[in-house]
Amino acid sequence: MRIVINGIGIAGPALAHWLAKSGHDVLLVEAAPSLRTAGYVVDFWGIGYDIVERMGLIDEIRALGYQVREVRIVDRNGRKKGGFDVDVFRRMTRGRFTTVRRSDISATMYRAIQGEVETIFGDSVASIDDHGDGVRVGFDHAAEREVDLVVGADGLHSRVRPLVFGPESDVETSLGYHVVAFEAGGHRPRDELVFVSHSLPGRQISRFSMRDDRTLFLFIFRDEYMDSATEEPKAVVSRVFRGAGWEWPKIEAELERATDIYFDRVSQIRMRRWTRGRTALVGDAAACVSLMAGEGTGLAIAEAYVLAGELHACRGDFATAFGRYEQRLMPFLAKKQQSATKFAASFAPKTPLGVQFRNQVTQLMRLPFVADLVIGRALRDDIVLPQYRLPSR
Ligand SMILES: Cc1cc2nc3c(=O)[nH]c(=O)nc-3n(C[C@H](O)[C@H](O)[C@H](O)COP(=O)(O)OP(=O)(O)OC[C@H]3O[C@@H](n4cnc5c(N)ncnc54)[C@H](O)[C@@H]3O)c2cc1C
DSSP states (O other): OOOEEEEEHHHHHHHHHHHTTTOOOEEEEESSSSSSOOOOOEEEEEHHHHHHHTTHHHHHHHHHHOOEEEEEEEEESSSSEEETTTTTHHHHHTEEEEEEEEHHHHHHHTTBBBBBBBESSSEEEEEEEESSSHHHHHHHHOOOOEEEEEEEOTTTSSHHHHTTTTTTGGGGEEEEEEEEEEEESSSSSSOEEEEEEEEEETEEEEEEEEEEEEEEEEEEGGEEEEOOOOOHHHHHHHHHHTTOOOOOOHHHHHHHOOOOEEEEEEEEESSSSSEEEEEETTTTHHHOOOOOGOOHHHHHHHHHHHHHHHHHHHHOOOOHHHHHHHHHHHHHHHHHHHHHHHHHHHHOOOHHHHEEEHHHHHHHGGSSHHHHHIIIHOOOOOOOOOOOOOOOO
């Protein structure tokens, strides 16, 4: 089949990988002018990890990743107030866990299919005319094409989704936070392999020291701190974290210099169907679990694998394949969303006492039964994926 995939993030290249290996004719379209190289880091484990291993790419991804040792929570004077040894995650995942730049996972998967898949950067699917026997796809720049299927792998704010399934406002559920992330070079101090966070009521700043003397900064704050939806990220962060103590003056100076800033609502996409006619959604476009799940990347890869696997197993009967794709994964994703929503409720407590209590709980994570109680359910993937007979490399 001729299949257009909109978006080269995580789900897009993962799906293109399996579809191309199965002999489909794939066109990947990405709005950005090239693959992104920076961005935030993600924790990576679970079914997504297993699938990337099947793709033959896990060693490469682990080599690019960080084996984080500690999550450390500090007060306004930099004194340790909470946190835990990340060995607890490694124990629970039997060492199948790494922390890696989202863009490195994306680039690794893309590199593995480069040359086998046609790619257009700096463009987007702009119209979808499903006429039953096929789909006429329009783009912002490229000429129209007649294809068999269209897949929206274009993230939380998908453009394919509203073209076929209706407005974003109908399917987006806010978890009550905003997030800002950016990288800086040469920042001091550094703490190798330690994720350091400073929590304030309703707000949290974190920094993570990366290779090549880069540091990632991550800010999460409750929606109450937003003045207006149109405020610029630099202005928001400066206002929300003013007087935060710890390393704030230095971090604010890095923020001033930053040129590539990620800024968004923390929300989920909850849909009744991920497919309609000849269009399917995958990854965040279909079922964003949000950063509160800490697993969106792996889940996007799993969705891509199942969609490609079902298309392969159903031998061109895309309607049956789409139905099975939804049946297999929708209940599982709904549970992941529920557990992320619960976690979000306690993520940034609103009062100093709440922050203190949360910090103490994190220190108890060294006890296996507490760790299991707090994150066990979120870490477990209660699903067995079919072993599709998909060629891997
Ligand atoms: C701060 C933060 C921390 C996170 N932490 C974790 C974590 O620890 N673990 C984890 O597993 N997940 C984490 N996630 C979630 C994870 O990043 C996502 O779930 C994952 O990236 C989803 O992949 P995707 O391919 O569906 O979407 P994306 O990765 O968002 O990729 C979508 C792609 O589509 C492109 N695109 C957008 N619009 C268009 C258009 N109109 N036309 C063409 N292309 C378009 C984008 O440029 C992008 O390349 C985190 C997310 C955030 C924001």
